[in-house]
Amino acid sequence: MAVRFAILGAGRIGQVHSRAVAETEGAKLVAIADPVAAAAEKVRDTYGCDIRTIDQIAKSKDVDAVIIGTPTDTHADLIEKFCRVGKAVFCEKPIDLSVQRVKDCLKVVEETKGTLMVGFNRRFDPDFRALKDAIDAGHIGKVEMGTITSRDPGAPPISYIERSGGIFRDMTIHDFDIARWILAEEVETVLATGSVLIDKAIGKAGDFDSVNVILRTKSGKQCTITNSRRASYGYDQRIEVHGSKGSVSVENIYESRITVAGKDGYSRPPLVNFFLERYMPAYKAEIAAFVKTVTEGTPPPTTGRDGLLALALAEAAVKSVAEGRVVKVSEIIG
Amino acid sequence: MAVRFAILGAGRIGQVHSRAVAETEGAKLVAIADPVAAAAEKVRDTYGCDIRTIDQIAKSKDVDAVIIGTPTDTHADLIEKFCRVGKAVFCEKPIDLSVQRVKDCLKVVEETKGTLMVGFNRRFDPDFRALKDAIDAGHIGKVEMGTITSRDPGAPPISYIERSGGIFRDMTIHDFDIARWILAEEVETVLATGSVLIDKAIGKAGDFDSVNVILRTKSGKQCTITNSRRASYGYDQRIEVHGSKGSVSVENIYESRITVAGKDGYSRPPLVNFFLERYMPAYKAEIAAFVKTVTEGTPPPTTGRDGLLALALAEAAVKSVAEGRVVKVSEIIG
């Protein structure tokens, strides 16, 4: 029997998940909810499902699972609401911008014995997955140092930055999760630097557009993260992990595999642009993993705790830049 | 209104086309036909369509177009049959192993003003398409010389080789079509060499497993084709085109984009294996192009004449090896 889905939010990410559900074996899209009628109708017309309100969905017997793709400040409430009515919940990161609110929410998930998977799509990217498999297979020995490069093609609107919690919470958070995943050991301390190099308006909004972070685990493993809000050459997404016996790295994805040679040299096209194109296979694999979780009752591959810890690293990074010092994760998370 | 499809043949290629139709906007799978009930049922159950006989399909008012994925020796008859009843026809290459039979068949298509698209999937591969676009955009100037490398991971069963018309007609035929496409000028002469290096049984079946071909157009453009029935490292599919101002080439597709470094060096995974995985995006784009042809009444991007000429080049290659000389295409095609 297919897992029957309702999707909350028909915006950009809601549409991505609609498509992912529609194309995933064992998943069925039953309902879409969005206060903007046109957005909901577009999903309905494309994939053939009902339009319902969130409250209707909470009461729908023909819905097994919900995907939360609404604005961030509604995530925690919705997770609690749907755990309480026994629906499996897939929620986009972050659960909330407040560490305390996230902790409270996860308590409710635990009390209700709810199923919560948090959307860290990159872990499901086939190439990143292959990197992780190579590490787990022992090809590079013991993991020692990671290098994560993540640059967006262009900065989001200032209005987004003002609400997003800033670069560490809206952008680096993906890299924090990837760092925890590849180090396979909890991060103990965080060092970070931030600059405004691209757009002064970003600085006026209290944020940075160019940051570097060094994470360190108890045993001394380290991981650097480099982020920029702008890369002329496309969506730059690379991981490299160095270990006792070797290293493994993942190449970027170019718009095509051609190379043109001429008198000025050899040229390849820019990188794919942007995350919908870059990570569509990851979004699909993510939903397939959630379907497996729901169907087989196994633990979700990315948990509420993963969401909490990535957020805590973001908060530690903010504090590190502000105070010019090493910040312990325990200062944030207790 | 969606184009309503029936697919003739539920074997490997029929299943590929079923999936392509199911996932293509503006296309709808109505019926599948196959004498093997289990095969037809599998398609029906996966994509939700009727099972009908070929004769039923010919009479079905709810079918606009057919995809012919039956054994080669039925292709020409089926093309004629469906053109006569006014269905648009997409037929897998080759139309027939006999040049004369193909010519007769195309005459019927012409007389009935039928729509016939022949399946040369590679032209629709996104990377090959990008190469062609770069040529058409003038990035390499005037095309002078092409180099096509095409190696299968492993040889097909001898039983297949015995019926396929041999390596030039079942394998090189794709490269002949690509050569005509990138040279953008008809081939005038063919030179070819063949060896049996992989499996003596292939030689006993009257075929080669390793061949090289040089094609030459009237204006002197040249294209080499290298084929092998076996490559330990996967499905090797490369094109390089050299022109007056530069060159353009297409890289292979690896199983993933990771590189593992260790004491023995840097290693990337093998190539994807085999054509279903390698060319699935091409098969989908091909069906989308056919849908556009049917919907808009535009000429098909790959025509019956393309099918005829690729076959003629194959026959010329066979003759060139046998007689140890340059063979003119006009000797074959009249």
Next chain:
Amino acid sequence: MAVRFAILGAGRIGQVHSRAVAETEGAKLVAIADPVAAAAEKVRDTYGCDIRTIDQIAKSKDVDAVIIGTPTDTHADLIEKFCRVGKAVFCEKPIDLSVQRVKDCLKVVEETKGTLMVGFNRRFDPDFRALKDAIDAGHIGKVEMGTITSRDPGAPPISYIERSGGIFRDMTIHDFDIARWILAEEVETVLATGSVLIDKAIGKAGDFDSVNVILRTKSGKQCTITNSRRASYGYDQRIEVHGSKGSVSVENIYESRITVAGKDGYSRPPLVNFFLERYMPAYKAEIAAFVKTVTEGTPPPTTGRDGLLALALAEAAVKSVAEGRVVKVSEIIG
């Protein structure tokens, strides 16, 4: 007229410089000095020069310039000695492990109007030079962030580490210099992390074997440096610079340009190993630049001040790790 050289020290680096002088147009090797007779004789026999003592060289009228390749703790004294007798001086980095001693030494250079070039060979590597040229030509716009990866094939003996001043002073110092070069703006603050992951004996000697550093300039430019004392795959030397209009990176040097493909994938050989092989062209270009400096009376491309500032960054890094905080370079250098 050729610049006439004496080389102080016939150890590994002295031999490199002997070869560089011998193969550089406009340079002539006149004398070698080393307390170990066998070492001096080897240079004499290979390149055909005199053996003299350091004092004899200081008095030699047929010597225009000296190359100091003796142990670090003799560098500053020798620089002063030879500046005082009017010889042009090329000294291997570092000038001294003490910032104060370096400052005192540079004062003597200034007072004597001496010519001092400090050996930062990497700036003369043809590929790194091409990267710098691309930056200077404006190809990446305004420099924003650098990423330097530098990993040795294996750790040096503990006895070396005990005298070297530690990883930041003996290894990262090269990267500090490269960072200053590519940022083209002085570093204001240093953040660093260190771990012992490879060999506990390194930790017992008071050093780290795996470090990460973040440098930041006044205008907010950043540069990360990743160092490891061990890389199974060879001598890993990469630079990447990201700017407002693009990025530029330098690939490693492999033992050869072959790729072998087989059932396990595609493999390239390890990286060249070690610095003598990797940087021989750089050592030669460095001597050629010194010859130009001496001949034309132009300022040396790498100065005593470059030596001082790279050392100060090393000291700041040591302090940053020890105190878990951002360290200003002004704290070190005054």
Next chain:
Amino acid sequence: MAVRFAILGAGRIGQVHSRAVAETEGAKLVAIADPVAAAAEKVRDTYGCDIRTIDQIAKSKDVDAVIIGTPTDTHADLIEKFCRVGKAVFCEKPIDLSVQRVKDCLKVVEETKGTLMVGFNRRFDPDFRALKDAIDAGHIGKVEMGTITSRDPGAPPISYIERSGGIFRDMTIHDFDIARWILAEEVETVLATGSVLIDKAIGKAGDFDSVNVILRTKSGKQCTITNSRRASYGYDQRIEVHGSKGSVSVENIYESRITVAGKDGYSRPPLVNFFLERYMPAYKAEIAAFVKTVTEGTPPPTTGRDGLLALALAEAAVKSVAEGRVVKVSEIIG
């Protein structure tokens, strides 16, 4: 004791060999001969040797070996002359443009028990050597098919083409030698195609500027060669060999190892341009191999017979184009 060299011809290739001898351990440049005084003086002044006439050199007791870098039509006579006086001879390819003259010359070499090495520099290229080593180590199993791509940056003057014997004898001849080397089995038949695509004047001179060749050995191994007189992107020199267990290929050499990324994509510089730069390490290794041959009395790695067979393949290719048929090497060589 060093091998004492005289070089006949102080033109471009003579200068290359002068430098190679000067920088090779165990070799000493004693004399240069050239009717053009300025050319001879330049070599004398750069490397410090005598200027002598060819006849003087033939009588010089302080000369052990000669390098023949004079015009092609003098090669055979000079080989015979110097073999008769007991000097070891290194001669640039080709020995002569006439197969018969080459055969006669080799007879004299044999009768005089002379030492003759023919200059096929590419076999000594470090990367090509690594490819050959990988083959010999069994990494690709049994060799089945080779692909050689060789394109010059630009066509030579028509005056050169008129005397050179044409593209197959002056350019492809290097590839014929490489093909014999990697196939490790004598070629039995030759198929070739030629076009004039770059410059009609080349056609008027009776030559082609764009050619493809297929070689076939008795056991069925094949090798294709692609040549063009012009490549906008530099000196294109690639080899790929496919075998029963895998393949090995050699990448080109770029002007530097940088990649610049920007809004139009990722770009690398053109290839090094031209053969002096591309193959200088090969020229040096070649002379080192000749020194070893002379010193140790071992057979030369590239023999007069290699020169004869490469020429025979060139002649077979000319015949194949002219007659539009497979040409057996035995038709040429008897």
